[in-house]
Amino acid sequence: MKISPIRMELTQIQREILTALINLQRRESRAIKGEEIASIIDRNPGTIRNQMQSLKALHLVEGVPGPKGGYRAITAAYEAINLDGNDDVVDVPVIRNGSPVEGATANEITFYTVMRPNQCSGIVQIIGNIREFNVDDEIEIGPTPVNKTHIKGVVTGRDDTTNRLLFDIKEMTSIPKIPVKNLARPAITIDPDLSLLDACKKLVDSKARAALVGKNGDLRGLISMEDVVRGMAEGKEEMPVEALMERAFPSVKANEPLHVAISKLGKTGDCQVVVVDSDVPTGILEATDLIRYMIRF
Structure with missing residues (x-):
């Protein structure tokens, strides 16, 4: 029974x-x-x-x-307590006044004012202890698992019976969940024996800021416009590309979401990431393309 x-x-x-x-x-x-x-x-x-x-x-x-x-x-x-027991386990960090709240994760975020130009407010349900939150505390929520939304705000109220916080939003960023291949440019390949000057001309003609370096399917590295300009400034315009190329470079799978590429660029400090499809480099995603895309939102 x-x-x-x-x-x-x-x-x-x-x-x-x-x-x-x-x-x-x-x-x-x-x-x-x-x-x-x-x-x-x-x-x-x-x-x-x-x-x-x-x-x-x-x-x-x-x-x-x-x-x-x-x-x-x-x-x-x-x-x-109005939770779905079948949901995947995902921790969404909650930070209070600059310090992570141990054992707390955001379960649900609801926006209830979005049309006013100078005000946007929301409600967040917390799994964990919310009793240490007070009005005027600074709160950070995220990143969320899907669109990597990150919210900064100020607490305006607390409902202990439902474990919810009311807050005014001060900043909010979100990364659309689209695969990197949707933004990547087709990769061009430069012969490793080509001079820096000729490589510069090829990059300019192709309107590219970086290119793969290889020959007959043998990928050897990556050369960026920054590498070329630096070499030419040092009087090395006749030096072969292979001498100044980057032998190690960040890469990301074609179907990975944008935040993976952004994370790799942030960690390495590079300006581009190579997009790989079925173990074959097919494109290059540049930081400028990411910025251009994000400012549309």
Whole structure:
């Protein structure tokens, strides 16, 4: 016989315990000890144990015996705090006044004013403890998993019963989820024996800022306009391209989303990334193309 959960309003501490339990359970994929929950929501471990008995009676939590035991939230617990138990586990960081909030992740963001030019506000549901948030605290949320949205704002209110924060948005950025191949330019290839001067002419004629260096299918490196200009300024215009090319360069798979390419450019400091399709370099994505695309939004 299937036992349905008793329908009743949860107390605030019960909601805090369930959200902390679910957050840890999703992250760790194991039973969670009461002491771990107590640490996250800043409560006495004895209080957690007492409340767990009530949550067991409500058929929201089950106990797991043994040295590695603890507590597990069951499906009804997700429903009780309006979460989808089938969602993939994704942590969306939450930062308060410059410091990450341990054990907290953003579950749902709703915008309720977007038409006013000088004001944009929203509501974020937090899995974890929100009691340390106060009005006028600075908050950062993100990046989110799909469009890599990152939000900065100021807290304007707190609803402890639903674990939601109200906030005014000060800054918001988002990276569209499109594959890098949609923005990449077809790669041109320069013979490694070509002089820097001739390579410069080829780049200019092709309106490209970088080219692959190779011969007969043998890819040897990458040469950028910056490399060419630097070499020519040093009087090396007749030197072969192979002498000044970059032998190591960042690459990204053609179907990867834009944020992967942006992350690689940010880490390496390069101005372009080579796009690879089925292990074959097919294009080059330049930072200027990314900037040009992003300013459309």
